[in-house]
Amino acid sequence: MDKNIENLFNNTELAFTNKSNFELRKAYFLFSVLDYPFLTKIGNAFLLLVLKLRLPLKGIIKNTIFNHFCGGETIGDCKETFNSLKKYNINAMPEYSIEAESSVQGFENYKKDSIEIINFLGKQGLPFIAIKCTGLLDIDSLEKISSGEYSYDSMEYTSFKQRLVELCDSAVENNVQVLIDAEETWIQDAIDKVAVELMGIYNKKSTIIFLTHQCYRTGTLSKIKKNMKVSAQKKYYYGIKLVRGAYMEKERKRALQNGYKSPIQPSKERTDNEYNESLKYSIKSIHSASLWVGSHNEESSLYLMNLMQENNLKPQDKRVWFSQLYGMSDNISYALSSLGYNIVKLIPFGPIEKTIPYLIRRANENSSVKGQSNRQFTLIKNEINRRKNLN
Numbered sequence: 269m270d271k272n273i274e275n276l277f278n279n280t281e282l283a284f285t286n287k288s289n290f291e292l293r294k295a296y297f298l299f300s301v302l303d304y305p306f307l308t309k310i311g312n313a314f315l316l317l318v319l320k321l322r323l324p325l326k327g328i329i330k331n332t333i334f335n336h337f338c339g340g341e342t343i344g345d346c347k348e349t350f351n352s353l354k355k356y357n358i359n360a361m362p363e364y365s366i367e368a369e370s371s372v373q374g375f376e377n378y379k380k381d382s383i384e385i386i387n388f389l390g391k392q393g394l395p396f397i398a399i400k401c402t403g404l405l406d407i408d409s410l411e412k413i414s415s416g417e418y419s420y421d422s423m424e425y426t427s428f429k430q431r432l433v434e435l436c437d438s439a440v441e442n443n444v445q446v447l448i449d450a451e452e453t454w455i456q457d458a459i460d461k462v463a464v465e466l467m468g469i470y471n472k473k474s475t476i477i478f479l480t481h482q483c484y485r486t487g488t489l490s491k492i493k494k495n496m497k498v499s500a501q502k503k504y505y506y507g508i509k510l511v512r513g514a515y516m517e518k519e520r521k522r523a524l525q526n527g528y529k530s531p532i533q534p535s536k537e538r539t540d541n542e543y544n545e546s547l548k549y550s551i552k553s554i555h556s557a558s559l560w561v562g563s564h565n566e567e568s569s570l571y572l573m574n575l576m577q578e579n580n581l582k583p584q585d586k587r588v589w590f591s592q593l594y595g596m597s598d599n600i601s602y603a604l605s606s607l608g609y610n611i612v613k614l615i616p617f618g619p620i621e622k623t624i625p626y627l628i629r630r631a632n633e634n635s636s637v638k639g640q641s642n643r644q645f646t647l648i649k650n651e652i653n654r655r656k657n658l659n
């Protein structure tokens with residue numbers, strides 16, 4: 269890795285500039301628990317128990333894992349965090365923590381809540397909202413649309429699309445761009461379909477809608493190329509959100525159980541290769557696209573920075589965005605923003621009991637994406653030591 273960038277990624281003073289000594293010590297405690305799989309399991313069991321039995325232990329959760337990974341219980345609670353990030357040119361992207369909805373009332377509520385968030389973002393000048401399609405239609409219907417059991421003329425699909433249209437209209441009014449999350453492969457075709465249709469409506473002048481592409485899936489780059497061919501023919505901008513993918517274990521397990529070929533790349537190396545090739549292709553096609561990457565991988569961040577330079581794109585180019593989750597990889601976020609790159613920090617918020625499933629996923633992901641958790645832990649330890657040595 270380039271020595272200057274390596275130094276910048278190791279600059280813990282910059283990475284934790286926003287954290288008090290007390291917050292750092294709490295983060296140290298949290299990551300030392302996440303470092304031990306058996307303690308993570310106990311922690312998860314504890315969180316589930318609180319959720320199930322409605323135990324009055326919200327204070328403990330709030331002061332530990334919740335405060336580290338979430339912005340607050342309401343969007344208003346998150347304002348202080350948003351403002352402190354703004355000082356470092358980091359854009360917050362609040363995401364209301366939900367689990368999949370299953371009733372029309374639930375879908376309508378998610379739409380309404382999202383429109384409220386969009387209004388808030390518009391007022392604050394924050395550029396992005398992330399949308400989970402499982403908040404707008406139930407998993408079963410999304411699966412039936414994806415498998416062809418329900419047609420694109422079905423009531424399920426048309427009302428799902430209509431909810432998204434209302435949401436996107438409000439995004440346009442508020443100058444907010446919409447990122448459509450990728451979810452499990454068996455519901456993804458319906459999500460791809462609606463996202464591409466919406467791009468055809470909203471992306472005529474600039475990129476408003478982004479579709480997420482998961483590089484752990486085989487055929488991702490081919491899909492991007494195919495979709496971009498259509499967007500070029502129909503003359504609209506293609507919004508690419510690129511990630512590696514979050515549901516690997518679940519995908520592989522389901523494929524094995526149901527006896528079909530796993531849609532997941534056979535190795536991490538192959539995922540990395542698909543990711544790098546997709547980055548390369550996206551940057552080469554940037555005249556008719558925008559690229560938004562969600563990753564905590566330092567090498568990947570550097571790879572994209574180099575691609576931008578090779579293709580004469582300035583760090584500030586508004587067609588390219590880097591993003592990390594709140595509570596993770598601050599060393600990347602603060603380093604890149606100090607160099608002028610466009611940074612977004614995804615900040616989940618919501619009532620504690622609603623965020624528990626998210627927090628459990630964070631804890632588990634930190635165990636399975638072990639390298640990232642270890643890296644975070646090392647950075648926290650280094651910063652605590654650096655501050656100690658100042659005294």
Ligand SMILES: Cc1cc2nc3c(=O)[nH]c(=O)nc-3n(C[C@H](O)[C@H](O)[C@H](O)COP(=O)(O)OP(=O)(O)OC[C@H]3O[C@@H](n4cnc5c(N)ncnc54)[C@H](O)[C@@H]3O)c2cc1C
Pocket residue numbers: 448449450451480482484511512513514515516532533534535536537539561562563564565568591592593614637639640
């Ligand atoms: C801002 C943001 C938004 C996100 N949005 C989404 C989203 O909409 N949908 C979604 O699915 N995920 C999303 N993710 C999660 C993301 O897909 C990754 O799971 C996570 O970021 C880890 O990948 P990485 O690039 O940070 O790190 P890395 O540590 O480099 O990669 C870890 C990832 O590599 C892949 N991998 C690991 N081992 C193997 C293996 N043996 N074979 C094949 N592949 C392997 C897996 O995808 C794993 O998560 C988002 C992440 C961020 C930061």
